[in-house]
Amino acid sequence: AQSVTQPDIHITVSEGASLELRCNYSYGATPYLFWYVQSPGQGLQLLLKYFSGDTLVQGIKGFEAEFKRSQSSFNLRKPSVHWSDAAEYFCAVGEYGNKLVFGAGTILRVKS
Amino acid sequence: DGGITQSPKYLFRKEGQNVTLSCEQNLNHDAMYWYRQDPGQGLRLIYYSQIVNDFQKGDIAEGYSVSREKKESFPLTVTSAQKNPTAFYLCASRDRGRSIETQYFGPGTRLLVL
Numbered sequence: 542a543q544s545v546t547q548p549d550i551h552i553t554v555s556e557g558a559s560l561e562l563r564c565n566y567s568y569g570a571t572p573y574l575f576w577y578v579q580s581p582g583q584g585l586q587l588l589l590k591y592f593s594g595d596t597l598v599q600g601i602k603g604f605e606a607e608f609k610r611s612q613s614s615f616n617l618r619k620p621s622v623h624w625s626d627a628a629e630y631f632c633a634v635g636e637y638g639n640k641l642v643f644g645a646g647t648i649l650r651v652k653s
Numbered sequence: 654d655g656g657i658t659q660s661p662k663y664l665f666r667k668e669g670q671n672v673t674l675s676c677e678q679n680l681n682h683d684a685m686y687w688y689r690q691d692p693g694q695g696l697r698l699i700y701y702s703q704i705v706n707d708f709q710k711g712d713i714a715e716g717y718s719v720s721r722e723k724k725e726s727f728p729l730t731v732t733s734a735q736k737n738p739t740a741f742y743l744c745a746s747r748d749r750g751r752s753i754e755t756q757y758f759g760p761g762t763r764l765l766v767l
Contacts, residue, residue, distance in 0.1 A: 545695075547695075550693065582741075582760075582761065583760055584657075584745075584758030584760050584761055585743065585758040587756075631695060631696065639684065639703075639747070640686075640698055640711070641696075641756065643688075643695035643696040643697075644695050645695040646693070646695050
């Protein structure tokens, strides 16, 4: 079965510092990969997605992610974090039947 | 404005009681989904519906039931058979004419057991 692993439960970075959130997936074919962000008590917002083509994808709010097939990874990056980026981030893989399988999430804290 | 609404924001359930969570969308989307979110476990799919009057079980359907009598509505009932219902419940919808990722999420309902 497909699965998504986010190894870091919590990450704390200083405002203005760079950020990388890790995501590893297990999927038999070429995956559809996504990153979502969730503010406390809110729904999920799509940050970016990868289907095919260029392995470096750009998303909203200055985020980008790189698909690395050899490492089964889809890490999320941002060059300079803002305090408003503090939230929980979920990596997900699209499964047959148009379902999404989510990772457990990474909580980002931003120090001022 | 178009979007997904979930009500109530907080819901309290007594032992042995069935409760129903509401999900309404005015996006004209065919597909709708219910997810359960627990701390440290991400989102898990409970039920989904691709079209009116049809729905399928997700990964954790036991103790839950749904109906899809109208395109815009997909209520979730948490039955007394669900022994650990305390969680945050998220509803989502998607236009079947678009690719998988365009699931739009509602603001969620937090269910607590008294």
